[in-house]
Amino acid sequence: xxxxxLFVKIQALRxxxxxxxxxxxxxxxxxILSIFFWFMLFRGANxxxxxxxxxxxxxxxxxxxxxxxxFLVFLGLLSFSNVVTTFxxxxxxxxxxxxxxxxxxxxxxFTARFLExxxxxxxxxxxxxxxxxxxxxxxxxxxxxxxxxxxGILIPFVAIPTAIAxxxxxxxxxxxxxxxxxxxxxxxxxxxxxxxxxxxxxxRPEQLLNPDSFESIGEIISLLSAPSxxxxxxxxxxxxVMPLMNGDLNVDLNALGMLVLTPSVLFFTALWLHRPYYAxxxxxxxxxxxxxxxxxxxxxxxxxxxxxxxxxxxxxxxxLAKDVKVVSNLKQLIRKDRTIFxxxxxxxxxLIIVIAILVIxxxxxxxxxxxxxxxxxxxxxLYFFNLVACGFVIVALGGRFLFPAVSxxxxxxxxxxxxxxxxxxFLKGKLIGGILPTVVVGQLLIWxxxxxxxxxxxxxxxxxxxxxxxxxxxxAMAVGIGAIYPQFHNANSAKIASSFGAVIYMILGxxxxxxxxxLTFRFTLNxxxxxxxxxxxxxxxxxxxxxxxxxxxxxxxxLFLFFGEKSLRKRF
Amino acid sequence: xxxxxSEHIVSLRKLRKQYGSFTAVxxxxxxxxxxxxFGVLGPNxxxxxxSLKMITGLLEPTxxxxxxxxxxxxxxxxxxxxxxxxxxxxxxxxxxxTAFEYLRFIGGLYHMSGEHAARRxxxxxxxxxxxxxxxxxxxxxxxxxxxxVVFAGALLPEPKLLxxxxxxxxxxxxxxxxxxxxxxxxxxxxxxxILLSTHTLEVAExxxxxxxxxxxGKIVAQGSLSELxxxxxxxxxxxxxxxxxxxxxSKQERDNAVSQRFGNTEPEV
Numbered sequence: 001x002x003x004x005x006l007f008v009k010i011q012a013l014r015x016x017x018x019x020x021x022x023x024x025x026x027x028x029x030x031x032i033l034s035i036f037f038w039f040m041l042f043r044g045a046n047x048x049x050x051x052x053x054x055x056x057x058x059x060x061x062x063x064x065x066x067x068x069x070x071f072l073v074f075l076g077l078l079s080f081s082n083v084v085t086t087f088x089x090x091x092x093x094x095x096x097x098x099x100x101x102x103x104x105x106x107x108x109x110f111t112a113r114f115l116e117x118x119x120x121x122x123x124x125x126x127x128x129x130x131x132x133x134x135x136x137x138x139x140x141x142x143x144x145x146x147x148x149x150x151x152g153i154l155i156p157f158v159a160i161p162t163a164i165a166x167x168x169x170x171x172x173x174x175x176x177x178x179x180x181x182x183x184x185x186x187x188x189x190x191x192x193x194x195x196x197x198x199x200x201x202x203x204r205p206e207q208l209l210n211p212d213s214f215e216s217i218g219e220i221i222s223l224l225s226a227p228s229x230x231x232x233x234x235x236x237x238x239x240x241v242m243p244l245m246n247g248d249l250n251v252d253l254n255a256l257g258m259l260v261l262t263p264s265v266l267f268f269t270a271l272w273l274h275r276p277y278y279a280x281x282x283x284x285x286x287x288x289x290x291x292x293x294x295x296x297x298x299x300x301x302x303x304x305x306x307x308x309x310x311x312x313x314x315x316x317x318x319x320l321a322k323d324v325k326v327v328s329n330l331k332q333l334i335r336k337d338r339t340i341f342x343x344x345x346x347x348x349x350x351l352i353i354v355i356a357i358l359v360i361x362x363x364x365x366x367x368x369x370x371x372x373x374x375x376x377x378x379x380x381x382l383y384f385f386n387l388v389a390c391g392f393v394i395v396a397l398g399g400r401f402l403f404p405a406v407s408x409x410x411x412x413x414x415x416x417x418x419x420x421x422x423x424x425x426f427l428k429g430k431l432i433g434g435i436l437p438t439v440v441v442g443q444l445l446i447w448x449x450x451x452x453x454x455x456x457x458x459x460x461x462x463x464x465x466x467x468x469x470x471x472x473x474x475x476a477m478a479v480g481i482g483a484i485y486p487q488f489h490n491a492n493s494a495k496i497a498s499s500f501g502a503v504i505y506m507i508l509g510x511x512x513x514x515x516x517x518x519l520t521f522r523f524t525l526n527x528x529x530x531x532x533x534x535x536x537x538x539x540x541x542x543x544x545x546x547x548x549x550x551x552x553x554x555x556x557x558x559l560f561l562f563f564g565e566k567s568l569r570k571r572f
Numbered sequence: 573x574x575x576x577x578s579e580h581i582v583s584l585r586k587l588r589k590q591y592g593s594f595t596a597v598x599x600x601x602x603x604x605x606x607x608x609x610f611g612v613l614g615p616n617x618x619x620x621x622x623s624l625k626m627i628t629g630l631l632e633p634t635x636x637x638x639x640x641x642x643x644x645x646x647x648x649x650x651x652x653x654x655x656x657x658x659x660x661x662x663x664x665x666x667x668x669x670t671a672f673e674y675l676r677f678i679g680g681l682y683h684m685s686g687e688h689a690a691r692r693x694x695x696x697x698x699x700x701x702x703x704x705x706x707x708x709x710x711x712x713x714x715x716x717x718x719x720x721v722v723f724a725g726a727l728l729p730e731p732k733l734l735x736x737x738x739x740x741x742x743x744x745x746x747x748x749x750x751x752x753x754x755x756x757x758x759x760x761x762x763x764x765x766i767l768l769s770t771h772t773l774e775v776a777e778x779x780x781x782x783x784x785x786x787x788x789g790k791i792v793a794q795g796s797l798s799e800l801x802x803x804x805x806x807x808x809x810x811x812x813x814x815x816x817x818x819x820x821x822s823k824q825e826r827d828n829a830v831s832q833r834f835g836n837t838e839p840e841v
């Protein structure tokens with residue numbers, strides 16, 4: 001039965017790739033981009049491990065730290081994706097109503113949903129995590145069994161967050177009396193933020209960038225070899241992986257035991273807990289859909305207050321009638337999206353992610369500044385590193401707020417299609433309505449970070465211009481790619497933001513930023529340095545490359561909006 | 573392309589919609605006269621909804637021409653959409669808006685002036701008896717209430733053509749009566765044309781001035797109820813009997829249709 005339930009999902013997935021479903025180009029597009037990204041990650045990890053090995057005395061320990069950080073980052077990502085996926089797989093999926101009405105034994109339904117959530121939330125690790133471990137292994141010249149064992153290690157590693165998340169969502173739906181399912185998402189979002197923050201801070205990357213701050217070599221060795229926490233699954237993985245990587249079959253049996261037994265114990269505990277409590281939790285999550293919670297009550301109260309303060313319906317109609325202007329459709333599209341965002345708690349949880357990104361960025365930037373002081377990067381290096389990092393933050397924000405914009409029209413999209421509004425205007429409305437937070441955050445970050453290290457004013461202005469162009473260009477890309485890969489059936493913006501299309505957008509967005517920074521490198525550097533030396537000389541090639549670099553994101557944005565419109569049109 | 577045709581609001585010429593090897597609509601020719609209630613009937617999968625969706629701009633035809641109010645939809649879709657209102661069978665609308673906000677939004681999409689929008693919103697809220705709920709979020713409405721909001725939204729810009737897919741789904745008997753009365757008054761008093769697809773033969777019998785029966789993507793019969801009776805040989809029959817007679821098919825024909833649609837067996841010629 002379990003396999004039948006899973007097989008049906010695989011068939012549905014395969015159906016989505018059928019020619020008639022507009023999925024003809026999805027597999028090749030995804031494969032090409034994945035191979036490119038896979039190769040970049042492999043090369044990057046390989047290069048980094050190679051450099052680390054070159055550091056005398058602590059080279060091997062640095063590699064171990066690199067592996068440890070990789071596992072920790074993936075643990076953080078898995079915690080987040082599992083929270084989102086598990087909740088919707090167990091409580092919100094459309095087919096649950098049908099499945100629960102069928103004579104499917106409880107344990108089998110649980111196992112099938114568990115495996116589905118596991119697959120959905122963990123595929124990224126297998127696609128994008130393996131090249132990192134392979135790259136490090138190649139640098140260390142690991143034996144063949146290291147590569148084979150990785151699969152065996154990663155499977156229990158990914159199962160742990162899924163089992164914990166399934167129990168967490170079970171607890172939430174049972175404890176929070178008749179609470180809205182979406183409110184629970186907010187709670188989980190905050191919990192995930194806390195986990196992510198702890199994970200990032202546990203890495204203490206700043207100390208690796210600033211070796212001079214250590215009192216002695218002994219202290220460095222002690223920091224590098226210290227486990228992050230014996231309770232973290234990532235630490236167990238490191239203890240099993242490291243000996244294998246170095247050709248030693250004597251792995252830490254204690255860690256191996258923990259790694260294998262913990263997911264098994266957690267899975268059976270979750271299964272055991274789901275037997276009596278799942279039906280109750282599911283039922284409460286459905287009650288929650290119809291608005292019983294404190295947040296819903298508060299929202300309705302505000303709504304009532306707002307409308308009554310604005311006067312009676314009669315008076316509002318009178319005010320509307322006095323408005324001589326034709327009601328603009330673009331303005332109405334933007335106003336509608338804004339109103340829905342304010343009233344939909346599931347979209348607010350996205351803000352928590354934004355806060356997490358900003359805090360992590362600023363906290364870590366302080367340490368990059370130390371690195372610059374120590375001449376590890378140099379001022380120019382720090383400047384460009386900051387541009388790239390800030391660009392990536394903007395891409396991430398675009399993925400959170402602009403990519404899901406088209407999909408969030410959901411089943412109401414027929415209204416747009418049959419209204420006298422062109423799809424071009426519709427996509428423009430989505431871009432204009434959602435671009436402001438990205439532009440503002442981008443400008444705040446770039447000005448704050450550059451002023452913090454006293455970059456000269458011309459560098460600051462150039463960076464601001466570049467980040468502004470990136471925000472507009474990648475924002476348009478997010479809307480366009482969101483229209484190429486719409487998920488009208490998916491009402492959860494967090495899930496849309498971590499879907500297949502979102503991964504494609506993130507990869508393409510990062511590529512566009514790198515291309516832009518590379519092309520404008522000499523142009524920016526010469527102008528910025530000229531502010532102090534008075535020599536603004538630029539060769540014709542540098543000017544041409546600079547201009548092409550500056551318009552690259554805008555062209556990419558325009559093209560993806562165009563393709564998005566065409567794809568939406570073709571879809572119907 | 574602009575065509576002057578004062579008698580017909582919709583003209584379909586060789587309209588075709590193909591999904592891979594399956595032909596959902598197969599060279600449909602149809603003229604819908606102005607100011608009438610025109611019903612499209614047919615068994616499941618006959619191509620009714622696909623045809624209506626192409627007329628409203630929700631689907632692109634594979635080939636053929638759709639003329640609405642004298643304008644080709646492929647030449648000026650914004651105009652043809654501006655004179656067309658659509659009511660789908662399932663009322664999916666923005667749940668997080670209030671009924672008033674939803675109607676104001678529709679007014680914006682159709683470039684209505686503030687004065688016009690306000691007047692129509694007031695009229696329609698009263699007509700569909702939803703004034704009291706104007707400030708309530710649509711998510712808190714029942715299916716029937718949502719359907720009323722969708723009706724109000726479609727009628728707000730006073731379209732020349734109203735396309736309705738299964739108008740009675742989710743409506744209570746009172747709603748049924750209201751809609752039937754409304755269709756009559758919209759055509760007779762306001763000169764609007766209503767193009768509807770339905771399975772409720774009683775509704776078609778009661779409100780439609782003209783009926784087209786579609787099967788396998790083609791029109792198999794068209795005319796008033798009395799003309800259809802004559803055509804089917806069921807002179808005293810109800811529309812149900814007429815419909816069953818006209819859409820009757822042999823096992824062989826059915827097998828061929830299934831095989832054409834799903835491609836699992838070779839169709840017999």
